[in-house]
Amino acid sequence: MSDRLDDLERRIDELRAGVRRAMRVKDTATARTLRAELRGAERTWDALVSTAPADDPKDSEPEPPAPRLVTVREQVHQGLLILGACAQPRLIVAVGAAFCGGTLRSNQLTSLRRDEERSFKSSPYGRPYYLCAALTDRLSPARGLLAASTWPQARRMVGPLSPRVDFLTCAIAVAEQVTDALLEPGGARLLTRMARNIPGAADDDLGPPDPGRVIEAARAELAVHVERDTQDRAELAERAATQLGDTARLFGAATLSTVAKKRITG
Known part of the structure; x- marks a missing residue:
């Protein structure tokens, strides 16, 4: 469970960066595809977290730092x-x-x-x-x-x-x-x-x-x-x-x- 969450979080970060790059060059088709994939990855992450057992080692770890706010x-x-x-x-x-x-x-x-x-x-x-x-x-x-x-x-x-x-x-x-x-x-x-x-x-x-x-x-x-x-x-x-x-x-x-x-x- 912990490894899968880590993989998902890395993928979510990659997708967010990809969306920003596509927007900068006005590649709307790529941005739309990446946004859809990003929403799916975030829903999967939410589902895994909500069903994680109470004794999952992930629960005892410190919470990851919040994502950097865009100024x-x-x-x-x-x-x-x-x-x-x-x-x-x-x-x-x-x-x-x-x-x-x-x-x-x-x-x-x-x-x-x-x-x-x-x-x-x-x-x-x-x-x-x-x-x-x-x-x-x-x-x-x-x-x-x-x-x-x-x-x-x-x-x-x-x-x-x-x-x-x-x-x-x-x-x-x-x-x-x-x-x-x-x-x-x-x-x-x-x-x-x-x-x-x-x-x-x-x-x-x-x-x-x-x-x-x-x-x-x-x-x-x-x-x-x-x-x-x-x-x-x-x-x-x-x-x-x-x-x-x-x-x-x-x-x-x-x-x-x-x-x-x-x-x-x-």
């Missing part, structure tokens, strides 16, 4: 990787809850970007990634939009069409994750809300939209905007590369209002 920044990073585009905290929270078992709350993200910037300044590039800001045409941080530092600079810029392009990109990513409404009810609800803002993506009935239809409708509209948006972002990224230092390229240049505020409070 707020890790959960945010997972959400951004799924979405693949700059996003607001409420969308990141919804994605984490739907697909990653996340426990984020929007207020936990309030000071996250400032903390990341302080960390970068104290030890530049000391972390594999940073949660940074999307940058506006003024090269200042876009209000309420987070990005991943590992993305190309152009993807982290916000031109006139970028909010719509990013919304459509995120909708496609969510639809790709939603493969079974019964297994992913949170994802289906999120997709329903997003589909309402995409022409032709949903029927008038109250049921969840078909993910394939959402993807098709989002891509059709995306094709209208993406060429111009790509050009605008490339131009902004070139400006950022030539005008900003390392810190500002990730977190944005100070605006005049920010400078004035610092002078007053200083």
Whole structure:
């Protein structure tokens, strides 16, 4: 009994790691298969523990340490990787809850970007990634939009069409994750809300939209905007590369209002 539980626990850890890797590269088919296997392994583990005799040597052993909690920044990073585009905290929270078992709350993200910037300044590039800001045409941080530092600079810029392009990109990513409404009810609800803002993506009935239809409708509209948006972002990224230092390229240049505020409070 003890050996079998040990084997199951190792397999569960391997499956969890596999799910995370698949999510990082957006391999939804592999992630779905691994999640199903993970649920089966966890049910088997629960069944073995519940039927273990009281004198099983396992019962007298110290309890294994609790699994490491996923930090707020890790959960945010997972959400951004799924979405693949700059996003607001409420969308990141919804994605984490739907697909990653996340426990984020929007207020936990309030000071996250400032903390990341302080960390970068104290030890530049000391972390594999940073949660940074999307940058506006003024090269200042876009209000309420987070990005991943590992993305190309152009993807982290916000031109006139970028909010719509990013919304459509995120909708496609969510639809790709939603493969079974019964297994992913949170994802289906999120997709329903997003589909309402995409022409032709949903029927008038109250049921969840078909993910394939959402993807098709989002891509059709995306094709209208993406060429111009790509050009605008490339131009902004070139400006950022030539005008900003390392810190500002990730977190944005100070605006005049920010400078004035610092002078007053200083």
